[in-house]
Amino acid sequence: MKSFHKELWMNVPKRMGFVNITRDVETALAESGIREGLCLVNAMHITASVFINDDEPGLHSDYQKWLEKLAPHEPLSLYQHNLTGEDNGDAHHKRQIMGREVVVAVTEGSLHFGPWEQIFYGEFDGRRNKRLLIKIIGE
Numbered sequence: 001m002k003s004f005h006k007e008l009w010m011n012v013p014k015r016m017g018f019v020n021i022t023r024d025v026e027t028a029l030a031e032s033g034i035r036e037g038l039c040l041v042n043a044m045h046i047t048a049s050v051f052i053n054d055d056e057p058g059l060h061s062d063y064q065k066w067l068e069k070l071a072p073h074e075p076l077s078l079y080q081h082n083l084t085g086e087d088n089g090d091a092h093h094k095r096q097i098m099g100r101e102v103v104v105a106v107t108e109g110s111l112h113f114g115p116w117e118q119i120f121y122g123e124f125d126g127r128r129n130k131r132l133l134i135k136i137i138g139e
Contacts, residue, residue, distance in 0.1 A: 015125065
């Protein structure tokens with residue numbers, strides 16, 4: 001069995017945003033040479049997420065509104081975490097809801113998706129560099 005990894009760096013200019021990283025993951029898969037296996041994509045920061053869904057702007061806007069209702073950024077006093085001097089208590093909650101990572105099957109050298117599925121990086125405390133891990137195992 002072969003193993004391959006690659007790190008991506010993201011810097012989303014807003015506090016919250018979603019970036020389609022499907023092509024980046026496909027590029028890493030091609031570089032790996034793995035034809036059958038599994039591909040893990042992991043947000044390596046506790047205020048960011050990786051998830052799979054449709055690449056539809058209305059859906060992404062709905063996610064942002066929904067997440068802000070569930071875990072509003074302000075008032076900052078809403079979160080005990082912010083008493084440490086941080087202002088990102090909401091971002092930790094949003095990440096928990098959207099998830100840390102995804103795993104996609106690799107079949108015949110391609111990501112084995114269902115209809116409309118794409119991989120997204122979700123940022124909830126942006127405006128700085130953050131890493132993602134792509135780990136592919138298989139043959």
